[in-house]
Amino acid sequence: MSDMRKTPTIQDVARFAKVSTATVSRALSSPERVSLGTRDRVSEAIRVTGYTLNQAARSLRQRAAKTILVALPDIRNGFFSSILDAIEREATNRGYSVLVANLYLGHESARRLEGYLFSNRADGLLLLDGSLDPQALRVLTTAPHSFPMVVACEDIPNAGFHRVLTDxxxxxxxxxxxxxxxxxxxxxxxxxxxxxxxxxxxxxxxxxxxxxxxxxxxxxxxxxxxxxxxxxxxxxxxxxxxxxxxxxxxxxxxxxxxxxxxxxxxxxxxxxxxxxxxxxxxxxxxxxxxxxxxxxxxxRETLGRLAAETLIDLLEDDGTTRSAMHIVLNCELIVRGSTAPLAQ
The missing domain is CATH 3.40.50.2300 (Response regulator)
Known part of the structure; x- marks a missing residue:
């Protein structure tokens, strides 16, 4: 006789964990609002029932670090200082810490980012470097991992990522x-x-x-x-x-x-x-x-603030429900003494 077992549901998880379905949903979407004991029971129920195991288990861990990872191409470049300051301020206001990864050190950039994220040291990625391989980044941003990511400063064209850029x-x-x-x-x-x-x-x-x-x-x-x-x-x-x-x-x-x-x-x-x-x-x-x-x-300050705000919004939205956002900020011409009319 063939095995006709149905796909596990959130109700199955709730019954096994002896909690309401609302509590299971809260544990997945906002684990910081659920006690550690309840979170552990829900996690065990997910494991036993097989309810979307990889994604749901990752969601239980998600935001546990309350940290965003900011990856930039060269930390020595003073251009990034005010952007990082704005990111830090926005993150702090939202209750998150910031971890900075300097990608200047070689060609293993994507692998280094995997190390930060897979070890649960950070919950999402704010990428200020447009040189990384889009396929390697999709490993991080799609199932089963689905880490939220926002690209800022340097575009990765036609990759379908969330972006906050200047014109x-x-x-x-x-x-x-x-x-x-x-x-x-x-x-x-x-x-x-x-x-x-x-x-x-x-x-x-x-x-x-x-x-x-x-x-x-x-x-x-x-x-x-x-x-x-x-x-x-x-x-x-x-x-x-x-x-x-x-x-x-x-x-x-x-x-x-x-x-x-x-x-x-x-x-x-x-x-x-x-x-x-x-x-x-x-x-x-x-x-x-x-x-x-x-x-x-x-x-730069606005760019950093909006990039951090967008990433944290994705984290608190579970990072999976929004279509790719594309925010473009305008630059301003500042006329000073280095330009003058052509001498006749």
Missing amino acids: NQVAAERATRHLIDLGHRRIGHLVGPENNVVARERNAGFVSALRQAGIEPNPQWLIRGNFEMQAGFAAAARFMTLSERPTAVFAANDESAIGFLSGLRQQGIECPRDISIVGFDDLEVAAHYRPALTTMRQP
Whole structure:
């Protein structure tokens, strides 16, 4: 005779644990609201009955740490400081702790994140690095594990994850149009790292703004960098070797812009007398450098707060019921002393 046993239900779990179905539901969705003894009885009932064992058992552990994991590409980069501060403040206000993972150390990034999450040291992931393999991340975010995750700062396009981002391409267009509006037509770009999604988006915005103005980008004026000040300084030396030089440059971030300014000054090129420069991010140093840097201000505090808020909302919603959210924040052009009208 064939085995006709029915699929276990939440009612079966409740009967075995000698609690109400509401208590079982509460133990799964908000375990902190259930006593440890009751949680253990529900856990044992799930094991014995076989009620969606992997997912339900993980749900019982979920949020036990009351900690979110923030993973970023390089903790040495000052760009992340105000984002991390905002994340920490929002998490603390919601009763969560923050654990930071620095992914700069090598190519085992996804495996390191698995170690944090599978050991129950953190309940969900806030990812500030767009370079990780989407397939490896799906192992974490889909059944049987289904850890809630929010991608922030650096997009992972077409992956279907929850995202909180800034309008990098649109903002780069605005930065470049600022130079065009000042009369500049020979405009170069200090490009970010080749495989970085943010660098690609900002380069796309730069090219788009030029072409909208009827200007074809000059490949010789696209100078590769890596978002670091030293790379910007080195770019100034390459700039000096050009037979025809741009009168304005859009830099992919503030650090490379400031390094570029410093390198040009050593070569006797003064900004904005000889060249106009726009950066991106509005780091604190941008307003205090000389000349003060015109830049696109990213709303970093807002981004950090919204990213943490979104992740914690997912955790407290069990992280499984919402379609992928896509929040895009606008950048603001901050005009300072490093840009000026083209000298006639």
